[in-house]
Amino acid sequence: MLPVTAEDHLNGPIAVLANSTAGRGRYSALLPRLLDGLAAAGRPIRLLTATGPAEAEAACRAAVADGAGALVAIGGDGTVHRALQTVAGTDVPFGPIPAGTGNDFALDTGFPADPLAAAEVIASALRDGRSRAVDLARMTGGDGSSERWYGAVLAAGFDAIVNERANRMRWPRGPRRYDLAILVELARLRPRRYTLRLDGVPHELDAVLVAVGNCPTYGGGMRICPDADPTDGLLDVVVAGRVNRRTLIRVKPRIYQGTHVSHPLVRSFRARTVELSAEGITTYADGERSLGLPVTISAVPGALRLLR
Structure with a gap:
């Protein structure tokens, strides 16, 4: 097999990863119209098949290796997360179509909430050869052998x-x-x-909730890291300290507006690299089960080309 070149990707087909169960299946009937909308870009459409997360990632990798000119994910943050593992750090452009229960990455990076409108934006960007660079977060496990990317937020406390x-x-x-x-x-x-450890500076603290955000929201619109910006080359870290049950119940609704960060027991930090460790915590990135602590998280500027 001949190697795939950048020129092959430039004119290659649109690979589409579609999760029919996302959003409890409420958008599955829209799939033919979404594919028609993407076809308006004038490229062939290649619909990827997968029955689970591992197969979804493998299908994305195979499509890109075979010369796909773009990758589109139809679903929620979990579907986006699987696709990101393939296109992160490459020149293959990506488009998320929000069709899940939680669509935080797509909405935080400026895509319309309506799936058909998002497909139109992606098709237009492909026709015009337009893309926008945004940051991603890269996680490395404590042994250095495991690596994952995420686009929205890493949860490493109560929510995880x-x-x-x-x-x-x-x-x-x-x-x-x-x-x-x-x-x-x-x-x-x-x-x-x-x-x-924030850019090498150590902090020891007791906490019930820790979130590391490339984007502001998780969990379907909760602004856990309200000031996070996926174009600033930084990660936002929000920590809720020694919070009891009553206080957590009172503060948690404020996360939807992002006003929880003004509570005296909540602290915010910003760094390019975050080293995070604690006993007995498995992290969740983009709502998906990810690496156990300890992990190192790095902001990677311009790691993703978005079709916008």
Whole structure:
């Protein structure tokens, strides 16, 4: 097989990763119209098939290796996260079409909330040869052998612990499982000792919630890192310290407006590189189960070319 060149990518087909179960399937009937909208770019469309996260990443890698000129993800943040593992740090442009329960990365980087409108924006960018560079966050595991990219926010505290419990539960199904996991973990809430190194400067602190944001929002519009900007080459770190159950319940609704950062027990930092460690925490990046602590997270300026 001949190697794929940059020129091959320039005119290659549009590879489309579509998650039919995203958003509880409410956008699945739109798929033919979305593909028609993308075809207005004048490129062939290649719809990728995958039955799970690992297959989705493998399908994206194979499509790009085969000369895809662009990669589009139709789904939520989880689908975007899988696609990012292939296009991060490459010259292959990417377009997210928000069709999931949480569409934080797409909305935070300026795409319309309406999937059909987002497809039109992507097709127009492809026709015009237009793309915009944005930052991504690159995670490296403590042993140095594991690497993941994310676009929105890394959760490494209470929210990650809730997700981990919910994923272990077999009952109930649907959103109620997450609600029950919150109640269980609220009853067990306790501050944990974290070590943060921000651009090499160490911080020892006790906290119940730690988030590292490339973008402002996670969890479907919660502005956990309200000042994060995916074009500034920096990561925003938000830490809720020794917060008890009552205070956490009171403060958590304020995250939707981003006003929680004014609470005296919440601290904010900004750095290019964040080293984060604590005992017994598995992180969640873009809402997806990711690496266990310790991890090193680096802002990578211009790591992604967005079709906008």
